[in-house]
Amino acid sequence: MSLIESTAAQLHRQLTSGNVTSVEVTQSFLDHIQQHDEHYSAFISLNVEAALAQAEDIDRRRASGKPVGALGGLPVAVKDVICTKGQTTTCGSKMLRDFVPPYDATVVCKLKQADGVLLGKTNMDEFAMGSSTENSAFGVTHNPWDRTCVPGGSSGGAAACVAARMAPLSVGTDTGGSIRQPAAFCGVTGMKPTYGRVSRFGLVAFASSLDQIGPIAQTAEDAALLLQALAGHDPNDSTSSSKPVPDFLRAINQPLVGLKIGVIREHFGEGLDDEVAAAVREAVHTYQALGATVSDISLPHNQYAIATYYVIAPSEASSNLARYDGVHYGFRANEAEILETLKQERDTATATNQEATGKELDSELIRMYQRTRSEGFGSEVQRRIMLGVYALSEGYASKYYLKALKVRRLIRQDFDKAFEKVDLIVGPTSPTPAYPIGDKIADPLSMYLGDLYTVSANLAGIAGISIPCGFSKTGLPIGLQLQAPAFEEERLLQAAHMFQQQTDWHTKRPSLKN
Amino acid sequence: MSLSRKEIEKVSHLARLQLSDPELDAMTAQLANVVEYMETLSGLNTDDVEPLAHASDISNVLADDILKPSLSREEALANAPKRDAECYRVPAVLGD
Known part of the structure; x- marks a missing residue:
């Protein structure tokens, strides 16, 4: 060999x-x-x-x-x-x-x-x-x-x-x-x-x-x-x-x-491919042949696992990925371009007297963060950051994040009971x-x-x-x-x-x- | 309740992401879809359930307050996109 x-x-x-x-x-x-x-x-x-x-x-x-x-x-x-x-x-x-x-x-x-x-x-x-x-x-x-x-x-x-x-x-x-x-x-x-x-x-x-x-x-x-x-x-x-x-x-x-x-x-419900189901059943038979006893169990909150996960994981990610700001390490967007764009926006604002309307323009630093993160992260990462920021934002944190943490405990308790x-x-x-x-x-x-x-x-x-x-x-x-x-x-x-x-x-x- | 484009715009600012108009449209549609799915959680009664932030049973790990060597300044600055001999460089924070 x-x-x-x-x-x-x-x-x-x-x-x-x-x-x-x-x-x-x-x-x-x-x-x-x-x-x-x-x-x-x-x-x-x-x-x-x-x-x-x-x-x-x-x-x-x-x-x-x-x-x-x-x-x-x-x-x-x-x-x-x-x-x-x-x-x-x-x-x-x-x-x-x-x-x-x-x-x-x-x-x-x-x-x-x-x-x-x-x-x-x-x-x-x-x-x-x-x-x-x-x-x-x-x-x-x-x-x-x-x-x-x-x-x-x-x-x-x-x-x-x-x-x-x-x-x-x-x-x-x-x-x-x-x-x-x-x-x-x-x-x-x-x-x-x-x-x-x-x-x-x-x-x-x-x-x-x-x-x-x-x-x-x-x-x-x-x-x-x-x-x-x-x-x-x-x-x-x-x-x-x-x-x-x-x-x-x-x-x-x-x-x-x-x-x-x-x-x-619940694992053998809708969405499970027939060939996968058959292979898994066959594997269970293999264990039976090896002397294992098999019983049916239920994880009643398993149906909430994906929703729970896709609140908690993006929430933690949005916080963890805040460190990518183009300052300490990693990519930074082209600074000259950022400053030039911002200057043009300011000139336009002055010319049309937008400042009087209360529309606030970003600072150079904020704009540098934004351009760096938009150009440095791919679309899935941006989606998850957005999802996390949304789930943690004022007015939604208890509806989504806190709720998900509670369901997380129910999911854990299902496993404790099963085991x-x-x-x-x-x-x-x-x-x-x-x-x-x-x-x-x-x-x-x-x-x-x-x-x-x-x-x-x-x-x-x-x-x-x-x-x-x-x-x-x-x-x-x-x-x-x-x-x-x-x-x-x-x-x-x-x-x-x-x-x-x-x-x-x-x-x-x-x-x-x- | 479905997500509005205005909300997505606000969230993108909080997340320090600058999205173009087509990106905002796509993001609004995709996130609305995901958030609608998350709504399944609201059907579950969790009134008497304590939140579980992590599954580990460890809490309050304390360390002795002893000075230990850490990264040198040169190592800490080595990956900076813009720096001088001693500091990270950023665009002006204060106005003129």
Whole structure:
């Protein structure tokens, strides 16, 4: 088997036993990227020299018997919303096209300490807002299974690069499904850990109460390997949990005995694609055959999840994105033009005596903010900022924002009740497989409705994983979502691994076409 | 109640975004659609429900008040679109 076709666990064994070097592994993935990525745009930037230098250093240490970290020289791709010192971190936005962070995110420090080789930064919807990776200032990422389809989003590049064998491991972020849905669309394994399991320090904020970093890989075992390196308390993120991190890799081989899984009645309603429904039912049968008991459960407030999410997430975003003002970092609109336009407007106002009518003109600074933000942000980001500002504005804050926070508690309580009866909740990750590029981009609401099954885990702060469970007739992957109570990542990985021991969906790979 | 163009104009000012006339039209139509969908929440009785701002059970994380090294001025200014040796530069804030 060629290096790029191997799982991370297989490569890890070969690296540890000295059968192959980190330089050889890293070079194979870089070659594969350079050969194919112009047709997929999974990466925004590559780290060729630094990656090879890092790999060389790891090989040297291994050869001389010195300690090597837990990732042992495996290449890792990082979503371009996570700060990397000295390397551009664009968030898929014109606003941060040239932004070079002065520090590494905690997860990047941890990857380096674990001897993960940083291959490059992956494409995404701008500021992680979107479900298709069509909202990137650096072009659309294409689905490796069908280039005319979206890879999902916002971690579209992160999932596509694993499916296309451009990286064995990939770090994504999930605010409302942004790891799980692209993992489903690309036929790979992707986990959103519990809120607080992984430090968000150095993750460019979208919605701070919902954002979480997590692993994308071919298998649950590979995801466990990567999560182990990412997880843990960080004094720089006061929302990160100090709960001890279990040994995920050891746990994964212990099958769950007496597993109780719940299937949500509401998930099989209107809008669910027939082929997805059939694949998910088949997956539930697989668990039954493995000894799990299945019961029907109800999450009565699930129907409000999308509306709740699309109040809370844009509200937090409108506040977080206020920092992009063209002053401290990032893009600034052409100042000479702004001043010239403003001067003309003032002259006209004086000539027509508008000042007497009380019409106020913007100051130079306000106009600079406005032009910078209008030119620097793409249309989806502007829409979400507007939505958030509206939901928080005088007269509407209690009607929308406060209301949504109350419904958020009801959604959380539904999960608490459900997990009194079952260990895991199983269902579809997304109502449909990947759709054609351009299909939903003009209708934001239709795009938002695709997040129906994923947003509630972020609202409730619980953990979820998507694993491959079948294909559509047209050859597009279908994802199965497993959800577990907060801090039960172990259970998710064990259950996912059990499934992957019985099925071979996760071993299927697309043949890349140039 | 549907969103008016005038409201969208006001919100765009609060959001420090400058939208052209066609952009305002498109934004009004798209947001009206989304806001109408959000109205589904108002049908739900939440009278006795406490708001949940975040799902974490951590509160009041305190740190000792110890001086630690931070970014140097040069590092902090390195990404500025306009600067001099010591400061960020912005257009005039006060009038002539």
